[in-house]
Amino acid sequence: MKPAIAHPYMANSVPAIQQEMLDSIGVKTIDELFVQIPKDHRLTRPLDLPPALSERELRRHLVETLSKNSTTEDNLSFLGAGIWQHHVPAAVDEIVRRNEWLTSVYGEPSSDHGLYQTWFEFCSQLGELLNFDLVGMPVRSWGTAAGHALRMAARLTGRTEVVVVSAIDPERLSIIRNYCEPPQMADHITVRLINYNPATGLIDLEHLRATVSGQTAAVYFEVPSYLGLIDHQAAEIAAIARAAGAETIVGVDPISLGVLSAPSDYGADIVVGTIQPLGVHLHAGGGVGGFIATRDEPRYAGEYPTLFISIAETIKPGEYGFGRALLQQSSYDLRDKGKDWIGHSVYLWSIAATAYMAMMGPQGFAEIGEIILQRAHHAAHRLGELEGVRITFPSGFFKEFVVNFDDTGKSVAEINDALRAEGIFGGHDLSSDFPELGQSALYCVTEIHTQSDIERLVGALQKMIIL
Amino acid sequence: MSNELKQYPMSNELKQYQGPVWNEPIIMEMGYPGRRGVLFAPAEPEVRRQVGDVSALIPSAMRRKDAPALPEMSEPEVLYHYLRLSQQTLGMMGISLFGTCTMKYNPQINEQMAWRPEITELHPLQHEDTMQGALEIVHNMDLILREMSGMDQFVFQAGGGSEAAYLNCAVTRAYHASKGELEQRDEIIVTIATHPCDPATAAAAGFKVITLMLDENGYPSLDALKAAVSNRTAAIMVNNPDDMGVYNPEIKEWVRIVHEAGGLAFYDAANFNATMSKLRARELGFDACMFMLHKTFGTPKTGVGGPATGAYGCSAELAPFLPSPLVVRDGDRYRLDADRPQSVGKIREFLGNVQVVLKAYAWTRSMGAEGISQASDISVLSNNYMEKGLLAIRGVTRSNPEATTPRMEMTRYSLQKMKEETGVGTHDVQNRMSDFGIDPFWTSHEPWLVPEPFTPEAGEMYGKEALDKWIAVISRISDEAYSNPELVKTSPHNQPVHRLKLGVIDDPSTRAMTWRSFVKQRAARA
Known part of the structure; x- marks a missing residue:
């Protein structure tokens, strides 16, 4: 059963070419080439799939299907919680969509010099934001980066x-728990959660001190935290970890680093985080990406599960090229003896991120940080003025903050349903993941939210609170 | 030149390729203080007035003191820098027969659709009422993969094949834990021909890994499997056919043996291009399988880096353990089911790379059942066609000489003879290929089961002329190896830069993974 006409994606779908190739091999039918598969393994009927579409039909079908989505561009959105709306410059989109790297395999430095240089520039620029000399190629997400980093720490310390x-994205925590293995496994890593202070949202230092011990491989916290807060105790947390011989791992949103200290400056040993804010769209969640970075010391370099791109001299004097470094410790080379595992990640987003960081420069990062702070704090202020609405942790946050609706007598779900009817996506509902926070939502405000956007939200909320 | 080679004439084009040489500086060396690539509207005066001193919004201990040393560049400077670097990336403009990666055409309509704002601007935590289009596509792709595998449920959370293999290990843990047997069942069996991600993820998930070696047929014997299987067996993870193009005809018996011992059987369908529409994993007895949407289903590789998708499918028995949420259909609506108490939870945030699922769905709709079956036919036909030409080249031999039946969509070759006779090895040939505008071939996953390996995979995209040219390039390089080996050993010559000095990448004092590290190194040397 062959299509009567050649398929546009397959040059050798012309029957005459297939005949030429069969003649060259010296067999009569293609089926003879499948002789390795025993008859009783073979499917004896054609696949029952939806009919093939021409490009025009496919386009119509997909446009119609996608029109059932209603996006953050059609609506005014205050959703964040792990993936955020930031402005993506058009030039970044143009760069990231180039067919050359979209379609390629990593190939060799010889054929793909430009791709390797681009990757090196991503690591180099992220290293400047982080004040760290060693940056691996991206891993698949913030959560997977945290999981790998915690396992690195367990190997480094033997603990x-x-x-x-505990004030962490429940999705990220679930990933971490998977990476730490169930208690039945011999290499299980116990996850001990640290409370946050209910008044400030910041880490409970007393609980931290009481929990950290000679068994602790690492202390992991985030700046800003999942609840949006910038914990001013960061250096103290790192000191407590260090005193116990544990690694300090900090998760960070790099778009904050024009105004916030790099974690290395307050004692982080390993920094992980997301690259999505650096020029990557939401992609229905497919925009996430993570990274791992440290000081360039052999003890850390030797535990990374990631690919590294190194600059190095070529055989021509004075010329520099790029290559893959430390591949010999990866699972590509060592299989089950490698450092965790390596595989497809989100390297395309490293191209978006490197272009984004170059366009931003130091001034861009400083300005966007300040604008986000201003807009987010103004939004919190305006929302907090509404009757029955309370900003749970009213100061010391970056772009996200917790809004409590307990005194409105309405649930977040009810409020968000009503907002949606007005073309507004309210903040992410925290009530089931953080029941202690009551009917609360995590609101995200970035550089894209104007004063009139905020007033529109305030107006819509006011209307439904009065009702 | 032998008669066989005359049908692969070397065109003059082979001599004419020259990679673009832009001598592009590292971006860290570029720019000028004060230049800007993007501006943001300042907050409105009323906002600024109400908020007050912005630095007071940050705890003093947490304020950044020194600005990051990033380049300061205008928008066009950044754009053209990266366009020049993209030009110095061969991508698929040459001929890329990168074995085990299944290089496919990435249809432009799929890219165009995936970059529509209905996908790029969709937030994964939106209410499901506002994501019906995306959920419908995910659900329909689930149905398509169920039909192609016989499995009962697919999930797309894994961002690549290795992550899907890891997910399989997490599901395996949860399944045995639910039976109270996880402590006892701590072994996963793989073969030495299984992709490294299978043993690696099994080990990272806490299992002991047992690796079976191959016998002369190209796959491990039943006796070897029986000796490894016990009441400690949690699962087997195998691919079939393997990267040598050898299909294990005893695989049904393998699955039966593992099931009898209480283990699970996972089919790593990495090499699905040869078998799509020819067989279904569930009917061979497997409990779970994975498909790489970034390979077999026509979505881009992006530098072997993703975003990609490892679509993971399993039987109804294992479905309760799948990560949350699942996309389910209720009448005309689609919803996210997160109320799944036995679920392994998350292995990656959100729903996975939905845009990749969309592209794979578009590919299956463009191909249809007949097109998919034909793609499989063509990939196997093309591989066997190439084999004849390649084996006629001096210094080229085939792996597993005892396995004489036609290989599937890939064949592994060895250049050991060439290496012994000329000193030119597989890495030298890779570099030299790029001088002809041809993407270097894939050698082999570790460990190298044959010395100096190479593994082309013709796939269904390239025409016969492209395959002939590829063979002609290998033939030319072979001639060079035997007549002027230094030419090959010092290649590339027609690319933007030369090969790295031997050993510099392995020496901590001469490698640098960031610019700041490189600058320090240079200063230390000076």
Whole structure:
């Protein structure tokens, strides 16, 4: 059963070419080439799939299907919680969509010099934001970066417990728990959660001190935290970890680093985080990406599961090229003896991120940080003025903050349903993941939210609170 | 030149390729203080007035003191820098027969659709009422993969094949834990021909890994499997056919043996291009399988880096353990089911790379059942066609000489003879290929089961002329190896830069993974 006409994606779908190739091999039918597969393994009927579409039909079908989505561009959105709306410059989109790297395999430095240089520039620029000399190629997400980093710490210290903040994205925590393995496994890593202070949202230092021990491989916290807060105790947290011989791992949103200290400056040993804010769209969640970075010391370099791109001299004097470094410790080379595992990640987003960081420059990062702070704090102020609405942690946050609706007598779900009817996506509902926060939502405000956007939200909320 | 080679004439084009040489500086060396690539509207006066001193919004201990040393560049400077670097990336403009990666055409309509704002601007935490289009596509792709595998449920959370292999290990843990047997079942069996991600993820998930070696047929014997299987077996993870193009005809018996011992069987369908529409994993007895949408289903590789998708499918028995949420259909609506108490939870945030699922769905709709079956036919036909030409080249031999039946969509070759006779090895040939505008071939996953390996995979995209040219390039390089080996050993010559000095990448004092590290190194040397 062959299509009567050649398929546009397959040059050798012309029957005469297939005949030429069969003649060259010296067999009569293609089926003879499948002789390795025993008859009783073979499917004896054609696949029952929807009919093939021409490009025009496909386009119509997909446009119609996608029109059932209603996006953050059609609506005014205050959703964040792990993936955020930031402005993506058009030039970044143009760069990232180039077919050359979209379609390629990593190939060799010889054929793909430009791709390797681009990757090196991503690591180099992120290293400047982080004040760290060693940056691996991206991993698949913030959560997977945190999971790998905690396992790195367990290997580095030979210890079997990690201390993790409880004010964390429940999805990220779930990933971490998977990476730390169930208790039945011999290499299980115990995850100990640290409370946050209910008044400030910041880490409970007393609880941290009481929990960290000689068994602690790492203390993991985030700046800003999942609840949006910039914990001023960061250096103290790192000192507590260090005193116990544990690694300090900090998760960070790099778009904050024009105004916030790099974690290395307050004692982080390993920094992980997301690259999505650096020029990557939401992509329905497919925009996430993570990174791992440290000081350039052999003890850390030797535990990374990631690919590294190194600049190095070529055989022509004075010329520099690029190559893959430390591949010999990866699972590509060592299989089950490698450092965790390596595989497809989100390298395309490293291209978006490197272009974004170059366009931003130091001034861009400083300005966007200040604008986000101003807009987010103004939004919190305006929302907090509404009757029955309370900003749970009213100061010391970056772009996200917790809004409590308990005194409105309405649930977040009800409020968000009503907002949606007005073309507004309210903040992410925290009530089931953080029941202690009551009917609360995590609102995200970035550089894209204007004063009139905020007033529109305030007006819509006011209307429904009065009702 | 032998008669066989005359049908692969070397065109003059082979001599004419020259990679673009832009001598592009590292971006860290570029720019001028004060230049800007993007501006943001300042907050409105009323906002600024109400908020007050912005630095007071940050705890003093947490304020950044020194600005990051990033380049300061205008928008066009950044744009053209990266366009020049993209030009210095061969991508698929040459001929890329990168074995085990299944190089496919990435249809432009799929890219165009995936970059529509209905996808790029969709937030994964939106209410499901506002994501019906995306959920419908995910659900329909689930149905298509169920039909192609016989499995009962697919999930797309894994961002690549290795992550899907890891997910399989997490599901395996949860399944045995639910039976109270996880402590006892701590072994996963793989073969030495299985992709490294399978043993690596099994080990990272806490399992002991047992690796079976191959016998002369190209796959491990049943006796070897029986000796490894016990009441400690949690699962097997195998691919079939393997990267040598050898299909294990005893695989049904393998699955039966593992099931009898209480283990699970996972089919790593990395090499699905050869078998799509020819067989279904579930009917061979497997409990779970994965498809790489970034390979077999026509979505881009992006530098072997993703975003990609490892679509993971399993039987109804294992479905309760799948990560949350699942996309389910209720009448005309689609919803996210997160109320799944036995679920392994998350292995990656959100729903996975939905845009990749969309592209793969578009590919299956463009191909249809007949097109997919034909793609499989063509990939196997093309591989066997190439084999005849390649084996006629001096210094080229085939792996597993005892396995004489036609290989599937790939064949592994060895250049050991060439290496012994000329000193030119597989890495030298890779570099020299790029001088002809041809993407270097894939050698082999570790460990190298044959010395000096190379593994082309013709796939269904390239025409016969492209395959002939590829063979002609290998033939030319072979001639060069035997007549002027230094030419090959010092290649590339027609690319933007030369090969790295031997050993510099392995020496901590001469490698640098960031510019700041490189600058310090240079200063230390000076």
